[in-house]
Amino acid sequence: MLPVNATHQIAVLGALSVEPVNLNDLVDRLPIDRARTIAAMGRLIARGLAERSEVGIYALSVTGTVLLRDGLKVGGDACKVRKDPVYADSLRQRAWRAMRLAGRFTVADIARAALRDERDGEDAIRRFFTALTAAGYLVERHGRIKGTAPSSNGFKVWQLVRDTGEWAPRYVQARKHFVDRNAREVFSCR
Structure with missing residues (x-):
């Protein structure tokens, strides 16, 4: 797998919005190749900063929106945010x-x-x-x-x-x- 550094994740995070965005549009907007964009998106989803609503359609999660709004860095403790599970029977x-x-x-x-x-x-x-x-x-x-x-x-x-x-x-x-x-x-x- 390709190495995914924090710079790629920051670039992808900055290109996302609360509204769903198509992966092809993201690749066109970013100076990163498609494979690294996909890998960075996977890391952001694993950390709960982005969500995939459909195949190839992505948006910022609530946590990602708060992170960008508050100006926190992606790296260190901010990267250790895990996706909040939805407990259907809690x-x-x-x-x-x-x-x-x-x-x-x-x-x-x-x-x-x-x-x-x-x-x-x-x-x-x-x-x-x-x-x-x-x-x-x-x-x-x-x-x-x-x-x-x-x-x-x-x-x-x-x-x-x-x-x-x-x-x-x-x-x-x-x-x-x-x-x-x-x-x-x-x-x-x-």
Whole structure:
């Protein structure tokens, strides 16, 4: 295989955009031969900086967009970014699907729909709600649903106001933001 240096990756990354680009157009725009362009693209995809939507059609990933926007270098730690796996059956993904279907809901409603055998699952859903609210995905509705205990204040009612698509936004704890694969954006929780 041809050696792929960081200069080729930077050139390919700079030629990409959020909109899908054909490989032939990339090769025409770059001063790199086709084989090295393909090899550099493969490295960028492996690092999660680019995505392939179809054969020969490429675009920047959310991570790649953030990397270019913030002016980080490609190399060192930035190159060690791995592609974020999409967990189709994770607790947050199941909760996200339930929220999209429900319209208005309580934590208990979503827990009933999404929980399987997770330990502390309802607490995890509550933390997910808190982060989603801070990022503007959820709003707390006025009023509460009556609780079962006589001394209960009732249950908070939530509503999903930013439904961006089928995949649950991924929360990045260290940076306090959500990476949204559907909207191809990063939403801050600060």
